[in-house]
Each structure stands twice: as structure tokens, then as C-alpha cells.
Amino acid sequence: MNEIIKQLEEASNEIRAKFPNFQAGDTVNVHVKISEGNKERIQQYQGTVIQRRHPNTNGETFTVRKVSSGISVERIFPILAPSLDKIEVVRKGKVRRARLYYMRTRKGKAARIKEKI
Amino acid sequence: MSGIIGKKVGMTSIYDVNGKNLACTVIEAGPCIVTQVRNAQADGYDAIQLSFGEKKEKNTSGGMKGHFKKAGTTPKAKVIEFRNFRVEFEGQVDLGKTITVDQVFKENDYVDAIGTSKGKGFQGVVKRHGFAGVGEATHGQHNRLRAPGSIGACSFPSRVFKGMRMAGRMGNDRVKVLNLRVMKVMPEKNLILVSGTVPGANNSYVILEK
Numbered sequence: 001m002n003e004i005i006k007q008l009e010e011a012s013n014e015i016r017a018k019f020p021n022f023q024a025g026d027t028v029n030v031h032v033k034i035s036e037g038n039k040e041r042i043q044q045y046q047g048t049v050i051q052r053r054h055p056n057t058n059g060e061t062f063t064v065r066k067v068s069s070g071i072s073v074e075r076i077f078p079i080l081a082p083s084l085d086k087i088e089v090v091r092k093g094k095v096r097r098a099r100l101y102y103m104r105t106r107k108g109k110a111a112r113i114k115e116k117i
Numbered sequence: 118m119s120g121i122i123g124k125k126v127g128m129t130s131i132y133d134v135n136g137k138n139l140a141c142t143v144i145e146a147g148p149c150i151v152t153q154v155r156n157a158q159a160d161g162y163d164a165i166q167l168s169f170g171e172k173k174e175k176n177t178s179g180g181m182k183g184h185f186k187k188a189g190t191t192p193k194a195k196v197i198e199f200r201n202f203r204v205e206f207e208g209q210v211d212l213g214k215t216i217t218v219d220q221v222f223k224e225n226d227y228v229d230a231i232g233t234s235k236g237k238g239f240q241g242v243v244k245r246h247g248f249a250g251v252g253e254a255t256h257g258q259h260n261r262l263r264a265p266g267s268i269g270a271c272s273f274p275s276r277v278f279k280g281m282r283m284a285g286r287m288g289n290d291r292v293k294v295l296n297l298r299v300m301k302v303m304p305e306k307n308l309i310l311v312s313g314t315v316p317g318a319n320n321s322y323v324i325l326e327k
Contacts, residue, residue, distance in 0.1 A: 001127075002126055002127045002319070004126050004127075004143065004145070004306075004308065005126060005127050005128075005129050005143055008129060008143065008308075009129060057129075058129050058130045058131065059130055078138060080132060080138075081132070081136070081138070082132055082136040083136060
């Protein structure tokens with residue numbers, strides 16, 4: 001990437017430092033601010049991180065997958081989004097890929113990820 | 118109209134106060150040198166000429182060398198005239214003066230950006246003029262999917278009208294994009310961030326006007 005843009009985007013490291021380190025395979029609990037009218041509340045969304053894209057840029061995102069009452073949901077969060085309140089790492093996963101697209105084809109017992117200790 | 122000459126650096130994204138993610142173009146704007154001042158008495162109109170970008174002495178013609186010498190500066194690559202610039206900056210604009218980006222623009226201004234769009238080469242009518250193509254791949258169509266169709270009538274007028282949109286060279290044109298919001302001005306680095314896209318490749322020259 002261009003040197004000047006790299007320098008500009010270094011300002012966002014502060015926001016990134018607020019969150020714990022996590023990577024694909026980890027189970028995270030994401031606290032998202034939701035504004036309804038002029039009220040603001042926090043919604044939690046827990047699932048497995050299946051990828052982190054565009055790392056260390058302003059466009060960095062991560063995808064969290066969960067199976068909610070039999071329906072699988074994938075939600076993409078920009079890591080710099082002001083609506084992100086908190087990220088908790090619930091469980092560290094042991095995986096051999098950076099992008100866990102294979103989780104999409106797995107169900108039940110096969111969709112487990114080993115814990116990294 | 119006041120403005121500045123710059124170089125497109127690239128793009129990034131920032132969040133505004135409403136939490137909206139905006140794509141922004143980073144432009145290295147100025148510092149520009151005033152290389153000529155025109156006034157109504159001598160030239161019939163008010164304008165100033167700004168110069169930006171380094172250029173080698175050996176690649177500069179003799180006439181231009183003298184022109185830059187008069188302003189007391191080294192040869193510059195891009196020379197642009199801005200009309201009625203001095204009206205807004207009375208007293209500041211003299212020959213040889215340096216103009217920086219924060220003297221011209223401030224945050225939340227709306228600016229126009231002029232650049233030379235990326236060349237696309239020889240393109241067909243679907244890409245170049247937005248023709249719809251045939252639309253169906255079946256029902257007897259064969260190798261006509263992106264064809265322009267008819268380009269005229271019959272024995273009258275028995276010619277093709279001038280300006281008929283056809284295939285040809287696309288891009289590499291001067292393009293002006295209107296009303297881009299200035300998100301940030303960084304005078305210490307000579308940078309300006311505008312919301313949206315600016316025509317041209319990275320490292321190409323961009324003119325910003327207000």
C-alpha cells in the first residue's frame with residue numbers, strides 16, 4: 001500500500017487496540033450498539049470468527065458465524081465501526097486455515113472446532 | 118474561482134460523525150507557486166497561474182525556463198490558470214508566492230475535481246456508451262450479443278449521422294467530478310481528503326476547484 005495512506009490509517013490503530021486479539025476459529029461475543037429512535041441499547045452477538053479481511057487497514061472486517069435455531073447466520077463487522085462497543089473472546093479455537101469457509105458445509109458434530117489451550 | 122493542483126495518492130475510508138463509512142480520496146495538494154498574475158487592465162481578465170510538480174531542467178523548453186525564472190522557482194510539471202482567484206485572496210497573491218492547501222480549502226467545503234480518466238483502450242458500445250446488447254443468448258442469437266444494432270435508416274438518408282455512438286477509444290479524457298465534500302485538510306503534510314472518487318490513476322494530476 002502507498003506509504004502516505006499507511007501513515008494516515010495508523011490513526012485507526014488506537015481503535016483497534018481497544019479490542020482483544022482474536023483470529024479465525026475463535027468464538028467471540030460482539031456487543032453492538034443499536035439506536036432505536038433516540039434510545040441506544042446494546043445487542044450481543046456470539047459466534048465463531050470465520051475470517052478477518054483487509055487486516056491493518058481502515059477497511060478491516062471480520063465475519064462471525066453462528067447457528068441460530070437451525071438457521072446459520074453470518075454477520076460482517078467493520079472493526080472500526082463506531083457501533084462496535086466491545087468484543088469478548090469466549091474461546092480460542094485451533095484451526096489450520098485463515099478463512100474457515102468449510103464451516104458452511106458442516107453440520108452438528110462435524111461443525112466443532114478444537115479448543116486451543 | 119480558487120483552486121489548487123495536486124496529485125492523487127489513493128483511497129481510504131473514514132467514519133463521519135453519524136457513524137457512516139465514507140470512501141475518500143487522498144490528494145497531495147500543493148504547495149503551488151504563483152508563476153503569473155493576470156489583471157483586467159493588461160489582459161482583459163483577472164486570473165493567476167499556479168504551478169505544481171517537479172520537472173527536470175533539461176526537459177523544460179527555453180521559454181518556460183525563463184517563465185519559471187521570472188517567478189523565482191524551479192521548473193514545474195503542471196501549469197494551470199485559475200480565473201478570478203485574486204479576488205478571494207486580495208493582497209496574498211503575488212508572483213512567486215506559495216499557495217498551500219489550507220489557504221484555499223477548509224473542512225466541509227464542496228469542491229470540484231478535474232482529472233484525466235484511466236484509459237480503457239478500444240471498447241465496444243456496451244461498455245463505452247451503455248448499450249444494452251441483445252439481451253437474449255438463445256432464440257437464434259449467434260455472436261451478436263454485444264453488437265450495436267442498426268446505425269441508421271435506408272436509402273434516405275443513405276448515410277450515417279455524425280456523432281453516432283459507436284465502438285472506439287474509451288477513457289483518457291478530461292473528467293470533472295462535481296461537489297465532493299472536503300473531509301480533512303492536513304496542511305503539515307499538504308494532504309486533503311475528499312469524499313468520493315476522483316478521476317484518474319494514482320499519481321496522476323488532479324485540479325481541485327471551489
